[in-house]
Amino acid sequence: MIYRAHFVLPITRDPIESGEVLVRDGKIQAIGLDLAASLPDEPVEDLGHAVILPGLINVHTHLDYTIMRNMVENQPFFPWIRRLTELGGRLDYEDWLASARLGALQLIRSGVTCIGDSTFSGAVVEAAKEAGLCGTIYLETFGSDPSAEYEQQVEALAERVHELNSNAGDRVSVGVSPHSVYTSSEKLLRLVIDLVTDEGLPVALHVAETQEEIAFIKSAEGLIADYYKTFNFDLKARGKTPVEYLHELGLPSSKTVAAHCVHVTEADLDILAEEQVRVAHCPKSNAKLGVGTAPLTEIVQRGIITGIGTDSAASDDNLDMFEEMRFAVLAQRAVKENVEAMNAQRVLELATMGGAAVLGLDLEIGSLEPGKQADMIAVDLSSPSVFPSTDPYSALVYGCSASDVLMTMIDGEIVYRAGKYSRVDSGEIKRQAALSATKLY
Numbered sequence: 495m496i497y498r499a500h501f502v503l504p505i506t507r508d509p510i511e512s513g514e515v516l517v518r519d520g521k522i523q524a525i526g527l528d529l530a531a532s533l534p535d536e537p538v539e540d541l542g543h544a545v546i547l548p549g550l551i552n553v554h555t556h557l558d559y560t561i562m563r564n565m566v567e568n569q570p571f572f573p574w575i576r577r578l579t580e581l582g583g584r585l586d587y588e589d590w591l592a593s594a595r596l597g598a599l600q601l602i603r604s605g606v607t608c609i610g611d612s613t614f615s616g617a618v619v620e621a622a623k624e625a626g627l628c629g630t631i632y633l634e635t636f637g638s639d640p641s642a643e644y645e646q647q648v649e650a651l652a653e654r655v656h657e658l659n660s661n662a663g664d665r666v667s668v669g670v671s672p673h674s675v676y677t678s679s680e681k682l683l684r685l686v687i688d689l690v691t692d693e694g695l696p697v698a699l700h701v702a703e704t705q706e707e708i709a710f711i712k713s714a715e716g717l718i719a720d721y722y723k724t725f726n727f728d729l730k731a732r733g734k735t736p737v738e739y740l741h742e743l744g745l746p747s748s749k750t751v752a753a754h755c756v757h758v759t760e761a762d763l764d765i766l767a768e769e770q771v772r773v774a775h776c777p778k779s780n781a782k783l784g785v786g787t788a789p790l791t792e793i794v795q796r797g798i799i800t801g802i803g804t805d806s807a808a809s810d811d812n813l814d815m816f817e818e819m820r821f822a823v824l825a826q827r828a829v830k831e832n833v834e835a836m837n838a839q840r841v842l843e844l845a846t847m848g849g850a851a852v853l854g855l856d857l858e859i860g861s862l863e864p865g866k867q868a869d870m871i872a873v874d875l876s877s878p879s880v881f882p883s884t885d886p887y888s889a890l891v892y893g894c895s896a897s898d899v900l901m902t903m904i905d906g907e908i909v910y911r912a913g914k915y916s917r918v919d920s921g922e923i924k925r926q927a928a929l930s931a932t933k934l935y
């Protein structure tokens with residue numbers, strides 16, 4: 495099938511006006527102008543005043559938290575995350591699955607084809623597989639008691655990862671997430687690092703998200719430390735930043751996705767660059783929780799491999815990658831008082847090729863190039879909010895929203911098209927999610 499649109503945006507080369515993409519057997523076979531002329535028997539689908547581009551890659555989210563949207567509002571970060579954890583205690587696996595299915599539905603509806611997701615319930619593996627999403631799903635583990643032993647917990651984690659991996663299908667792989675340095679003790683972190691090093695598993699964790707996290711690791715002070723002191727935990731002041739601390743523990747950097755990196759020093763940026771740590775930038779979540787915004791300009795200038803993530807609906811609400819890209823540009827420009835701090839083309843590269851590199855999938859996805867997996871989307875440019883559009887980068891980043899997505903294709907399969915989902919029943923998903931959400935009220 496040849497897909498034609500007003501613009502084709504390959505990302506790795508200039509936009510093509512009235513461009514075409516030939517898709518066969520789940521792969522992009524060719525891209526350019528007038529492909530139909532030399533292939534008279536090939537069917538052509540003209541998407542009209544739209545742009546065809548690679549699927550968006552949401553490198554940091556928690557789809558099983560989707561029904562937590564609007565559940566905890568206007569709280570500082572640490573009380574917020576504690577309240578979410580308490581609410582989560584009311585849900586069983588079927589509830590987490592209902593929630594993850596709702597998140598997956600929103601992602602394919604909004605042009606996301608690939609995810610980096612951290613899940614404690616593990617339900618995201620099942621939901622992503624059903625929806626047809628590709629990506630890496632990191633099974634979370636927690637344990638903040640410095641004196642506790644975690645050998646059995648990490649053995650069970652390894653078993654669960656193997657089990658989930660064997661049922662994950664071709665498009666999804668399963669890694670590990672020791673949630674953060676403030677929810678994982680040094681012992682737990684060391685055991686997880688041994689596991690992922692031995693097995694070559696991908697890792698994700700939250701890093702330098704808040705000033706409270708910095709104070710906790712550096713000086714064993716602040717809100718987080720005060721909370722743990724109520725359990726008589728023997729806390730250590732590390733005298734280091736979270737990035738330095740993880741580096742010292744020997745986290746296998748090039749397999750690691752560090753989400754947030756809001757409060758990072760020059761020395762931290764050196765480590766992230768030299769060790770090829772992957773960074774997930776989640777500016778809307780950081781802003782909503784009032785924790786700051788990461789120095790994206792500097793992160794990108796240093797050549798650090800970076801993608802864009804929404805984080806969960808509990809802090810991002812709509813999981814709209816268009817809004818996330820827009821916010822990423824505008825926040826840098828606002829904070830830096832500099833129009834050159836970030837731009838639409840660069841952020842779209844981060845949300846596609848950047849995300850693919852973060853997840854180690856840049857040879858397979860992230861751009862429209864012959865031989866790559868046909869993960870592509872079509873976005874309508876005819877709505878009054880973006881029409882007429884002479885620059886597809888600006889139109890997509892400054893004007894478009896999730897609702898402008900016309901089609902989402904993953905591995906050559908159309909999973910969403912004009913309000914219809916090929917694999918899932920959206921009405922049933924919403925019904926089940928609403929039912930599970932009643933446990934949170």
Ligand SMILES: [Zn+2]
Pocket residue numbers: 554555556700753805806
């Ligand atoms: Zn997160």
